[in-house]
Amino acid sequence: MSPPPASQADVHRLSRWSTSWRVLAAAAGIAALAHGTVADSDDFFPFGSMSQYASAHELDGQVRSAYMLADTETGRKQIPVPLHATGTGIGRAEVEGQLGRLVEDPSLLQTIADAYRAIHPERDQFTVLYLMRDTYQLRDGYVTGRPVTAELARWVVR
Amino acid sequence: MKPVVDWWTSPVPVARIAVFRTIVYLFLLYDIFVLVNDVVPHGHAAELYRPLFVGRVLPLPEPSPVLVQTLQVVLVVAALVAATGRLPRLAGWVVAVCYFEWLVIGMSFGKVDHDHLALLVAVWVLPTVGRARHDDRTPTEAGGWALRCVQVATIATYVGSGFAKWVRNGSPFAWANSAVFTWAIIRRGTDLIVWVLDFPWILRISQWMLVLAEFVSPVVLFLRGRALLLAVGFFLSFHLVTYLSLGIHFLPTVICWLAFFPLERLGFAANRLLSERIGSLTHTRWAAWRIPKSG
Known part of the structure; x- marks a missing residue:
């Protein structure tokens, strides 16, 4: 029942604009996450620091x-x-x-x-x-x- | 630049999006009723609401029983519609906005969980793909970008944890030498794990393994075949162990690991089963073999 494998010509391509905003959005997300991490704050959810269990605890603490x-x-x-x-x-x-x-x-x-x-x-x-x-x-x-x-x-x- | 762009938009079969979408939207229902199920009860404790940054800069409503119950109903209806693949953009965007608000309320009471990044990214990127049928093998760049985003967000959860430990403790490995697992087990260890408190060296080795895995996790984005399976197996076993020993499950991230796999095969298999079942219902056994298999 399944259709034959698609040839290269059948690929749904993105326009230049569609590609651009997608790559930029991804870069912005990564930058936001890096910012939250360096700021060491999970206030910036969903781009906050992944700080659950991140604090070291002293062996004699x-x-x-x-x-x-x-x-x-x-x-x-x-x-x-x-x-x-x-x-x-x-x-x-x-x-x-x-x-x-x-x-x-x-x-x-x-x-x-x-x-x-x-x-x-x-x-x-x-x-x-x-x-x-x-x-x-x-x-x-x-x-x-x-x-x-x-x-x-x-x-x-x- | 071109290799980077190609990597972000490398095409995947449309059917992979369709299957991933169904799984994600159905999982969302489980998430709001079982995992982040404190949102409706939080509506009763509005005094303890301390909005996160996004809740302070955007005019998000304060939680109240009416608001959270409305959110829940809208989420359920929209997620069920989106899971069927109907109205992928309309239902998808409604889910994205409502789920975001749901999580913001859930995380605005003094504790932020970090297991939802990839799932939240998934609900925000899936509507951008538009219609996707479970039997459509055509490669799509829009779908490729969506799944790549989910993959990167999944990995970011781990590598971000590694860097968070570095930033917070001033050195990349201070955490691994500390008593952090002892601390966690004293506070919430299950009966399966408390014995290990007598063997702190086991915990220190585990801490080293975890933090090293977190730092090298981006490699997983470029693995294939058996190596990919092994790597995913490692991270999933880690989650199983933390679930059994501390009751911490990370299921929303675990689900997003599926974005690394050829899920369309599930869709094809289901279609095949379905058509065979229908075939045997509508034709006698020997008439059936005469029906030419359509290509």
Whole structure:
């Protein structure tokens, strides 16, 4: 059923103008990506720096991991808050990306409680939110001891 | 200059575009419902919206439940139409604009993912090709350019990651000698991988392999045959391992690796199957062999 192989004459060619804008557009895209990379900023999405996991971490450094806990209306204490799309609509990396802002103004945590209520009205709702951070110490690339846990912010849900 | 222009527009069969287009637009549905599925929930958390550069310079609307749900409906309808190959320009451009806005909202809450570059490029270049039938073998330069752009964007994702590590840490290989994988595994390692925390040297070797592969990845654009298969196999295994160990999948980039392959064969095979099936339904077995195969 398939047509015979096309001969050279059958190639759909581009006009000079069509070729020019295409090659220029490609060059512009590459230039934009190079700019975002050198600027080391992913603010220029989609031409931002591919900086996920790009930071080196010291072999003797610390590893920090932020998360959230909550007390609930039925009296459960400090249960994990689901920081992902189908839980609160806000991901853990997004909380970490705005950590300074959340610590400075814990009332922003209200948004997370509200989003949870909007997405899961049938579930046990949050009464108090805790923004937490675990810190692990590394020595020559090995994890040493247990993590140190700190409470960074607390918000009584309205 | 001419070799460069020829490279960017080297013709591919029209059918390759048709098949790639169907795959990309169907994958898009999976993407908006499963992978970047935080956009509709984000509509409930507008206070945490921190628009990216493009959201600040263009008059893009602030996310709201109405906006994101409308976007979703338009995207689904337009992507389904575009996947069939109908209205390739109209449906294609609607998808391109809406999908871009979808991703901008998704990435404007404090975290930008880097696995969408090639897919976003794909939805922006595919409408420029126009109509493409799944059984049309005619070579097209417009289609060649579109697939080349997707290939380059796919590779740019890797080589860009390599350079990002260089820029951020001041030297090309400081990253490879660091404890970055340990850091990642402590934070989100699965049960399959946490054992490796006791063997940091394994992680350091893996870091070297990854960053070297990222820097040499542009070579893949010029590979053919078995070498190309091996190279693609390497990068796909990398994604499989990071998925199993860290839950990071990079599927939107993985899909775009298909732009390196003769996808038209899928279209031809499907057509053949379809016509055989129809043939056996409409003719008795011995009448069928008399029907001359049209050329």
